[in-house]
Amino acid sequence: MRTILFILQKEFLQIFRNRAMLPIIFIVPVVQLLVLSFAANYEIRNLSVDIVDQDNSTWSRQLRDKLFASGYFSLNRQTYNPKEAYADLEADKVDLVLTIPQHFERDLVREDEVKVQMLVNAINGSKAGLANGYATSIINSFNRQVRLDWLAMDEDNAPEHMDISARYWYNPDMNYKFFMVPGILVVLVTLIGAFLSGMNIVKEKEMGTIEQLNVTPIRKHHFIIGKLLPFWIIALFELTFGLVVGKLVFNIPFAGNLGYVFLFAGIYLIVMLGMGLLVSTFTETQQQAMFITWFFMIIFILMSGLFTPVESMPVWAQKITLFNPIAYFVKVIRMVMLKGSGWADVRYYLGIMLVFAVVINSVAVWNYRKTV
Amino acid sequence: MKNYAIVTKELTKRFGDFIATNAITFEVEQGEIFGFLGANGAGKTTAMRMLCGLLKPSSGEAKVAGFDVYTQTEKVKQSIGYMSQKFSLYEDLTVKENIRFYGGIYGLSNQQIKDKTHALLQQLNMEKEAGHLVSSLPLGWKQKLSFSIAVIHDPSIVFLDEPTGGVDPITRRQFWDLIYEAADRGVTIFVTTHYMDEAEYCNRISIMVDGKIKALDTPKKLKEQFNADSMNDVFLQLARAKS
Incomplete structure (x- = not known):
């Protein structure tokens, strides 16, 4: 346990000493939220x-x-x-x-x-x-x-005619920002979870410091927890920060209990961190890790229902989204925030996410064990 | 029976058809400075990695500090220090933070870490640099710091893999002073090097050629045996005989 604390201390020192990190944590999310929420607007005028x-x-x-x-x-x-x-x-x-x-x-x-x-x-x-x-x-x-x-x-x-009047439930004004902001928060959290964690582990390989750690009595699970936990914490902080910005700037609704969003995010992040770990086990440099993660992220994000509804995809593509963790989180965060879904609605997705977390982390840890 | 720090018997590592380390057998006594020589690719690093518990041997036996390298790797790791040719401190941490981190993961208490930090900085004469990032230090200083941190938990054996590569002669000399100090405290030193003058500093030397140990004795006796003036000649005779 003490070992993990020492690793955590070292990780946080390194993360906050990295000049690129602070902007990534504080500026990128705001820019992403503002720019994407305004730009990803389906209403076309002019x-x-x-x-x-x-x-x-x-x-x-x-x-x-x-x-x-x-x-x-x-x-x-x-x-x-x-x-x-x-x-x-x-x-x-x-x-x-x-x-x-x-x-x-x-x-x-x-x-x-x-x-x-x-x-x-x-x-x-x-x-x-x-x-x-x-x-x-x-x-x-x-x-x-x-x-x-x-x-x-x-x-x-007079000819007979029907007048159809529609009401949009859960988002009466069809405000696209209400719809986009939660989704973009998911992307943000995902990027921190999958990209930064994988790159951080690979960095130790690239620098050669992992060799030194391998001859110390550090247990593998100590190392993995010590490496991933900081990003779990940062990503959840990021989610909080994003929600605050979303509330202040766009006045997004919090119809449901945000506790479910955080509970889901916590498990979802374990999935994403596991992915980062998995990628780090078969890459040698940060560049490789970044490219591989990028490849999967693009597919996951485009097929997540964030920009285009999953239901409009061809059937085979819809089947693929069943394995897309981002799609679940996008769905759940929108359900809870716009509709106020509660435990009964969320638990099914939570279960799926738990299964993902167990599977991907088992594979990642198993693969990691093989390396040394 | 003598107290051996390292004992190996027919230790072998195969990578597919390639035999990196071919049935090497040797003993290293407690407190000895043991030079492990060989051309690049002779199998030194592989042998060393097996002894450090980084690599599972294909066959043979090995005990390090009395612990079996197959089954007791964690205990082996707790009793050894290791410093590789690739510099392995964290460049983006300060001198003090590096000491604290490595001390911590070897299980030293906060008080021990404090005392060690103090003693170590004094010994290296680096008190002023304690708060500097390691990346700002000259290479020679980094190597000395690296060595001191490798022995921070008072291991009984320390493995040094070409520790002085790329370092100027004066710093190399200072580095060897550190090694002697450690050896005087009873630490066994297992060192690989390409510098033949450094080989002369060792108590005993083994020379590996193509995965096998071709010679093993004190520098003096080796020179007599091969009828050579210097270790350089001994090394060249052995390494050339192969080609």
Whole structure:
């Protein structure tokens, strides 16, 4: 036990003496939270649009005005000539081209049917999807309005229609920051857990000091605990710090008991530290450790449901996320913070995380034992 | 029966087909300065690593400080000191913090650490540098500090793997003074070196060639045996005979 205390003391001295560490602990999280939370915003505004209005009638102008009144679109060019609009699309100047054909108004009135064309720039898939979605719903609502205006002269004879009103539970204003901040906190904690711990152990190899430690009576479990515990503590501190920043800057909700978040984080970190340890057993330099960890982290983070929902992935990819610890933590932290989930909801995930922790640490320790 | 610090019998280490250390048998007496010589790749480091409990032997027997290297590695480790050719103190810790750390993991009490730190800094004449980072010290000082820390827990044997590589002659001389002091206290010194003048300082020398011990005696007798003027000649005769 005393041995571990000596190792801990040495580790903390080294960590805080490292000039790169303090910024990593105090500045990086704030920057990450601020920048990512603002940038990772799915709401797209100011989609630029070319309108090819070949009808130039009252109705066509009404459609156009309705489009811009939504606030999602801004006019890039209004023209009669479709070629100009195509050129803009090719030059990537616009996201959407809406073509209103000749006789739009006439056909609408006479034939009760008319077609408009929408060209969407799909270089950025998610942006294109949103542009299409927004525009379609605006045109639909225009359509409804036209029918009402046209036919509702006779009140009794008004067409039947359904009004759908949606309420967003757990995040009524659909504030993306409420949704992103907890997820980004997970990434932060993960980086400290997996990257720094692995690199810290490999550093001893790189410097040759591990040789010296191996001839001392330090037991392997002393060494491992002494090496990993500091990062467990730092990462939990980091989580606390991030939650405080999130509360102060974004006023993120704490609907549930934060105790569950910390309990889960504590076990989750054991998984991540185990990964760091595992990586350190088959790498010789900090660079190697960093590249390998980076490789896994990118996959884990992208497949965690942080940026894109797990449910939208193909089935085989969804199966992979079952083995992704980050996905569980992202899910749990959002559940607890936004929805106020309690023990009954969390315990299943906690169990899975415990299994992960046991498995990965067993493999890591077993592999570590082989080395010397 | 004499009191032996190290006893080996047919100690062998194989890496696949390659035999790094081939059935070496020797004894080192308590308090002796034992030189372990050989060209690069002759198997010295492998032999030393086995004796330190860092490497499991393939076959043969070895006892260090009376403990078996197969089964009692923890006890072996508690009774030996080790200093490798690669500098192994923490550069980002101060002199004092390094002493405290190594003292602590060898199980010294806080009072012992305090006393040791004081005595050690005085002996090395480094009181002023106690609070300096090790990275700021010149190499020779680091090596001396490294040695002193390797014996901080008063081991009965200390293994030195090319301790004076890259160090100037004056510091090397001072370094050997430290070794003699330790030997006078009864510490057994097991040292590898490439400097033949250092070999002359040893009580007894073994010379390894291709994993085998080809010669083992006092420097004086070895010179007589090989009819050579210096240890350098002895070494060259043996090392060249192989090629």
